[in-house]
Amino acid sequence: MSVLLNFVIGFFAALIGVIPPGLLNLYAAKISMKEGRKRGLMFSLGVCITVMLQTYIALVFARILDMHPEYVTILQQVGLGIFICLTVYFFFIAKDTRRQIPEGIERSKTNRFFSGMLLALLNLLPLPYWLYVSITFAGFGWFSFNQLELLATVLASGIGTFAMLAIYVWFFRKKEQPKKKGINMNYIIGGITAIISVITFFKIFNSF
Structure with missing residues (x-):
């Protein structure tokens, strides 16, 4: 019963965590629009592998970090630096997504x-997120840190993340000869990373 409970918590926590438009789901949608849904799904699968690894690490150290909250602050500081770099990249370095893909060029799945795996590595939010989720539900007696239950949660986090990313991919169709230029999605992603950077900054500032 505890294995099933951990799985359900892991699945819905992952699903809810990816619902808000963010770096990874919008990038998956962008790939779907530019290159088709199959490549968007392959990107999403890569993201899920990394998310499962991050979930495992977070759960292993959940109880330790709960007793030492200063470690969570360190993670937030590292995440702040990463999101600032991502903001600069998407606003000033990344190529304009409105450019058409030249005919005859195939991108490897x-x-x-x-x-997907590498971009997910830059997103450290799953670490404090899963620390919070696991410790909170463990406090209610609904979450177990035994090895089998932990693995069930890790598997569920991958499935839940992929399910929500697949929804983003599915509802963004591949662009075909657009008549007019749309919005550069890099600006949207950059704006989101900028907002996350500001929120993280104030969280760190208030902790001092």
């Missing part, structure tokens, strides 16, 4: 899989 394998490359999209690994790009």
Whole structure:
């Protein structure tokens, strides 16, 4: 019963965590629009592998970090630096997503899989998120840190994340000969990372 409970908590926590438009789900949507849904799904699968690893690490250290909240502050500081770098990248360095893809160029699905893994590595939010979720539910006696239950949660986090990313991918169709320029999605992603940077900054500032 505890394994099933951990799985359900892990699935819905992952699903809810990816619902708000963020870096990874909007990037998956952008790939779907530019290159098709298959490559968007491959990117999402790569993201899920990394998310499962991050979930495992977070759960292993959940109780330790709960007794030492200063470690969570360190994670927030590292995350702040990463999101500032991402904001600069998407606003000033990344290529304009409104440019058409030249005919005859094929992008590797394998490359999209690994790009999903690498981009997810830059997102440290799952670490404090899963620390909070696991410790909170453990306090109610609904979450177990035994090895089998922990693995069930890790698997559920991957499935839940992929399910929500797949929804984003599915509802963004591949662009075909657009008649007019739309919005550069890099600006949207950059704006989101900027907002996250500001929120993280104030959280760190208030902790001092």
